[in-house]
Amino acid sequence: MPAVMRNSDRIIRSKQKATEDATIVVDSSEIIHSINEQALWLFNLENDCSGKELQQLIPDLSVSTVEEGTVIRHFGRNNGGQHFPLFLRKNTFILNGEKYTILVLHKSNNQSMSGIEPQKVLDELLDMKFALDESTIVAITDQTGKIKYVNEKFCKISQYTEEELIGQDHRVINSGHHQKEFIRNLWRTIANGDIWKGELKNKAKDGSYYWVDTTIVPFLNEEGKPHQYLAIRNEVTEHKRVVDKLKKSMQELVDLKFALDESSIVAITDKQGKITYVNNKFVEISNYTREELIGNTHAVVNSGYHPVSFFKELWRTIGNGKVWQGEIKNKAKDGSYYWVDTTIVPFLDDTNKPYQYLAMRSEITKRKRIEEELQYSMSRIINVQEDERKRLSREIHDGIGQNLYSHLITINRISAEVNHPLVDQMLSEASEIIQEVRDFSWALRPSVLDDLGLMPAIRSFLSRFSESYFIDVYFDSTLTKRLGSNVEITIYRIIQEALTNVRKYAEVKRASVTIREAEDTIRVVIEDKGAGFDKEQLLSNGVGLISMEERARSVNGNINVKSAPQKGTTIILEIPR
Structure with a gap:
């Protein structure tokens, strides 16, 4: 050891000889530098323990946090491993540039209080008691568990009076929630002189339950045996309720995740x-x-x-x-x-x-496959229907229509040679029949749709529609190219069906048809400001909504109908390109 340290040893020993107090000197790392005979006796030690950690003698003490000159109460641990209460005071000094701390120790009993500012200690103890009573639920019991002291907070939360509690044990507030082994372990811990910490569910006088976060500190006699217990509690009922609710919510989330992962x-x-x-x-x-x-x-x-x-x-x-x-x-x-x-x-x-x-x-792969098959079948049915309409239209136009036209020529020749009212009547009736046949043929399948395309067919239809039913239809389109045959037929038929509904139910003189071409969608809007419908009425009256929806689906499109009584009807058809 360096000479300077030997010199410090002499100075420290001289300080120890000047007092009868038990003292321990520690360095800045809280390693014991020296310990006097009184301290050895206090901790029941036979040999010097210099060089050891202070924690071995005074557990859970952080010297740096102790205010210098203030007496504090703590627990020491003797050579047999038993805990005992003591008072200590800290003083520091610097020697040769090194910082040292002298701990002055007194065993906590009535005979050892002299000489360490008893009034100051008493004042501090009273202040600590006041602070405890104001902030926590406090009870003191004897070594058998009989209650000796309770503060106002204990009475308030338990709803028992002080007289009803003193002399009783804590079974008076036992909720029955905890198992016997839990209580046995509590008593086993404090009876061995160790501090117990945990949460307890208690029962108040009115039958309500409350939770308390509890610390029970044994007070030990000179033999290291508990002679009473101090129980300090903080109510955590709301905290427990929130925690329990959180646990329940977490379990529900776990169950929900499991259900989601399984399904x-x-x-x-x-x-x-x-x-x-x-x-x-x-x-x-x-x-x-x-x-x-x-x-x-x-x-x-x-x-x-x-x-x-x-x-x-x-x-x-x-x-x-x-x-x-x-x-x-x-x-x-x-x-x-x-x-x-x-x-x-x-x-x-x-x-x-x-x-x-x-x-x-x-x-939904299987369902989509079935839907695709149904859509394909629907498209085939619609195509077959349109082919049949086209065939019938041609036959009526080229067959019956041509024959009727031949008959009209014959009647005209007769009328040139015979002047008779019946001939004029036959001429008029033949003309009307020919027009009806042409209209019927055109309604089945307008030849202009196949020959010239969608735009001329719509314009032709709107012209005939306006002339026949005196409904002015505004038409606007941005289409610049012909579309696929099925798409053109679908758009034409839906416009035809929608305007038929306008004629039958809307009670208006105006309507509009617009066609817009976006990057990936053809959008058709048929609108009127007429009587309007309830959605259910649209279905129940059979106004062709189902037919329009089937046609839209046949080309991967969809129909959206917006209508309300006296607010008109808007039909929106969207077909992907």
């Missing part, structure tokens, strides 16, 4: 669309491993079936914090395709901005 294809993405979670069903249907999916986007399963605008609208919806629902065709790793009925739910942060998205899907 649905589930994925979670961050706000950029990067996949952060997939369940087993997603892995199974996509044929990708979880490692291949996590960190990727859903572009990995993009089938290319949907247009770019489809996904733009999807992201616009969920990006605004709204739920999106629809059907998506995806592509698995092996190249096979599958359909999923999808619901995407945004999770919003404190600013109502999405921070992640939960996508729940159900496979």
